[in-house]
Each structure stands twice: as C-alpha cells, then as structure tokens.
Amino acid sequence: MKTYRIGVIKGDGIGPEIVDEAIKVLDSVSVTQGFNLKYEEMLLGGAAIDETGVPLPEETIQGVKKCDAVLFGAIGGPKWDNLERHLRPETGLLGLRKEMGTFANLRPAMVYDELVNASSLKPEVIQGVDIMVVRELTGGIYFGQPRELLEEKAYNTMVYTKEEVRRIAVVAFDIAMKRNKRICSVDKANVLEVSQFWREIVEDVAKDYPEVELSHMYVDNAAMQLIRDPKQFDVILTGNIFGDILSDAASMLSGSIGLLPSASTGKGVGLFEPIHGSAPDIAGQGIANPLATISSASMMLRYALGETEAADKIDEAIRKALSEGYRTGDIGDYDAKEICSCTEMGDIIANYV
C-alpha cells in the first residue's frame, strides 16, 4: 500500500482544532481509498516561538523537505504581536514559503449554492462565481531588496525577475487550460515599471497557449470589477501584494470564507492551508469551522499526491453536509438544520467519505 509522509503544522489559535478534524477526515478517506498517511508534526509561528524562541525553527525547515506535502492550520495571535519583526509569527510563515520555494499560491474563490445568502453581495451577483486567483508568493515587494526602516524614511522594493514572472504565468496558463481558458492578469502597468515588465512576460508566455484568452486589468479596476461582476473572471494571475489584497476580496464576496482552501506549490513540496486566520478570539471553544482545512486537505490529495478520487470524495462530503443543513456557528444563519461543533462537523465529513 502506498504511504505518504504528511508534514503537519497545527499552528496557533484555532489551528490545532481544525487540523485535527482534517486529519480525522484524511484517515477515514485513506482507509476507503487504500493508501497510508504518516504524519510528522512541526512547529511554526507562535507555538514555535513559545517552544524554541524563533518562529521558524531549523527542524521545521529540514522536516518539510522530507515530506510529500504539508498541511497547515493558521498562525499568529495578540500574544506575539509586539515582538520585533524577525521574531513574529508572520515572519516564520514568509520564511517557510521562501524555504519551500512555493512560488504559486492558488486561492479558489467559489460559492457554495447552499451559502449563496451568506454573502454581503446580492445572490444573483455571486451565484456561480468560480474564480481561481493565482498569486505569486515568494517574490515581489514581500521579499524585495533593498528594504530598510530608517529614522527619517523607510522603503521596500517591488521587484520581479523574468524567471519569477514566467514560472508563475506558466502555472496560471496550465490551470486555465483545465478550466474555462480565460486569464485576467492584474497589474498597475500605467504607473509601475515592474508591472510593465510583468505584462510583457505574461504576453510572451501566452504565445505558448493559443487557446487561452488573455486580458490585462489595472489593479484598481480589478478591485472594482470583483465587486461589480465577479462572474466575469475565470483565472486571475497577479503578483504577491496585489494577490494578497484581491484574493481576500474575492473570497469575502463569495460569502464562503470559512470554507475556502488554498494551495501553495512550486518546484518541491506543497503547503496546503485554509485562507482564514487563527481566530484567537474563538480558539479552544470547539466552535471553529473545520471545512476550509478539510477542503485544503482535499486540495493536498488532488494536487500533491494525485489521489483524485479521495479528493473528490471529500469535496462531495462537504457539499452533502451543507445541503443536509449541517452548519458550524459562523454560517449558522443560512438554512441551517443543525448547528455542529468543530469535532461534530469533522465526524460528519469523516463518516461520509
């Protein structure tokens, strides 16, 4: 029987609770689908700071490299907010992304029909939304040098190399080929040289994908269009900081934010995590929604391990639970038949798969 090594980073806040439910589901689906999962827990963020003094311990850097994929909960919380930059939980996450080389952040924003009323947007505007935001994750202004905080001024550098843009564009075009074959590349080429460069390289990559329809949009207009008519988008391709902003906006308009997963992939091992944060205010109460993490586990099976059937089973189970009216408290207002705890929701999905 095939055995996969899964790195597990539970993290802070609700991280441990939601990851435990995802593991419950993975264990269940691996039995019915006939493969083995071996978990190795690693530290990151606040939990790592408390235990080792740094947000990204060397053991984690080495550990993830030996895995087939990494499942991650969430990090951060007020306890660690006032530490110096290099000691903060976020810095650990950024360092891990860089170390793992996960340059492609895939963030689907889709609407579950059952939750169409959960959005602040009108149902007719969002029903059927299915966007894949492809965000560059290990370059741009997040990592650009030089960067400095001085007495009288401070600065960061938004920089992209040809190779960095090319490889993320290739990921986006490959994904578009499996979807509706439309890419909207988002930049600010009317103001920024780095965006003009981005646009030229994306144009160049497009030549290898004659079937894909490529358009370009300025980031300010993209923010408007996402709100005005999100259904116009299929794949959105963009850089690190624009992707940070737009993917959050896209997921919020779906109204399904507690259910949305993400995948960060690159040349090596991939990192799979819910898009939401560590929600320290509700941690430990057993009321967190584990579905985004369970859905991230499904993305892991599909994209990292090639266990497509197992992934399908999980996705179906989530839909079934929703359509039968099972809801965690965060989405309890929308056609709920039964409000479940975090572990109850995990049990239901594990049972269905």
Next chain:
Amino acid sequence: MKTYRIGVIKGDGIGPEIVDEAIKVLDSVSVTQGFNLKYEEMLLGGAAIDETGVPLPEETIQGVKKCDAVLFGAIGGPKWDNLERHLRPETGLLGLRKEMGTFANLRPAMVYDELVNASSLKPEVIQGVDIMVVRELTGGIYFGQPRELLEEKAYNTMVYTKEEVRRIAVVAFDIAMKRNKRICSVDKANVLEVSQFWREIVEDVAKDYPEVELSHMYVDNAAMQLIRDPKQFDVILTGNIFGDILSDAASMLSGSIGLLPSASTGKGVGLFEPIHGSAPDIAGQGIANPLATISSASMMLRYALGETEAADKIDEAIRKALSEGYRTGDIGDYDAKEICSCTEMGDIIANYV
C-alpha cells in the same frame, strides 16, 4: 464682487461634455450666490499630446499655479495607449499632481438613498455608508526612486519620508474631527518596513488628536471588511497605491460610482475631478452622467473657495433631481421617472441651484 480664477481641464473622452455641465451649474450658482468665476482652459493628457506632443505642457504647469482652483474632467483613451510611458496621458496627470503638490486625495464613498439598489451589495449592507478615503497622492511607489525596467528584471521603490506621512495624517485627522472622529489607517505593517514606519508616524500624529479614535488594519483585511461591512468605516487613511485600490473598491460598493467626486489638495491650488474615467466608448453621444463632475465642482466651492452655501445648494440640487426621478442612462434602472441626456441633467441642476 469676489472673482475666482478657475483652471479648467476638460481632458479626453467624455471629459469635455461633463465639464461643460459643471460650468453651467457653477455659472448659475455664482449668480444666485453673488460671486464671479473666471475660467482658463488648459490642456492635459491626450488632448495635450495631440496639440503639443506632450501630455503635460509647460503652459499648464504655469497656468494652474495662477488659479484659485482647478476643475478637471478625465483623461486617456485607446488612441494614446501605446505611446511610451513618458508620453502617456496618465503620466501627464501624475506629473500635474506632483507639480501642484496635491498630496492629499479625498475620495468620499457615500450612498445616495435613491440609488441604494444600484449596488451589487445588499441594500441593508450599504444604506448609510459614508466613508472618506484619504489617500496620499504624491509619494509612495508611484513616485519612488530608484525605478527601472531592465532586460532581466524590473523594480519600483515604495518609500515614504516622515514629513510625507505626517502631513497626510494631519489632513486625515483634521477631516475626522469634522466627521465621526474615527480613523482606520491601512497598511501592510506585518510585511513591509515602509508600512511599519507609516504606522509609527500615524500613531505619533494621533497624540495631537485625543478625541479621534485611531485603529490600524492590514490592507488585505481592509479589502475584505469594505465588502463585509462598509458601514464600520468613517475615515480611511492610507498610502498612494493602497488608496488607489481601496478607494475604487469603496466607491464601487456604494453603487453611486457615476456620482462620486474627488478633491486633491495640498499646500497650494487644489484639483477637483470625478472619480470615474474618460469612458471613450460613450464619448460624444451626450449620454454621460455629469453628476460626479458637478459634485466635484461643489467640493471645489466648499474646500478651495470657501463658498459653503453655494456648495450646499449644488448638493441639495443633486439630491432633489435624484429624488424626483431624474436619471442619466447609467443609473436609469433605479426608480427612474425620466432618462436625461448629459446636458438635460446639467440644465436641471443649474435650474435648481
């Protein structure tokens, strides 16, 4: 009788049509309120390129400095899109902002009750929204040096000096004092040094305004919160590029995008313009909505000339026209009694003031 010198930049696309209607209204209100307006037309953007070969002629730079305020329509269009960066219409506008020193871009996002159904958001989410986005306009990554487009890479610099942050923060706090005394400063301080710097200076300025409640939000979260619950915001204070993105998002959720004005002010002469673009696709057809430009003229009277009563008259006239069911085509779906052309709408407002 008091006489003001108004610089008029009609620009491209629908620019000339909408500015003409604003002038019609200004002429009318100046008679009833007893002051004189002297207009001086100047060139910018595509119109300037066609006439002089450059998007920002020296006569415009000199001309605006002699005015009490500048009223501006919109620039740009496909005709000039493939010119080199330094010759593009946008470059002219950025140059003008810098030359005029208009570092504070005030972009109100508010909802006209009559148009509450025009938004893609649910009416209960947006009714009563009244946000003032205060965007830094002459610094940050828009103007930061060094910047370069090379063969293998390209980069821009996001930089702020203490003085640049301080003066825009002071503008925001002064505005907040006249509103609901709440400021949300938006940055990405968990990743960027320049944002950490921004945050520290804003904190420092806040000490002079003990009555104002200051909060901080990361830009990705701000994009989400604007969609989830825009009513939570009073004044949003942010840098140039974040402000570009968030102010467009904020105005789109209001559903009133064809009606929203903006003011760019600084140490000297202010620039007043609608937030929408030059809409080349409908230019010359007489169907453009002049209300955003008329509303910008009202902001000009209020903030640059101190003609508060005249400004109030215009604002009342706009509300009256809307509540009586007069609509231009762009908002014709929402409780319209009569669809007006651009000039008809101008006549109605000019008549009411």
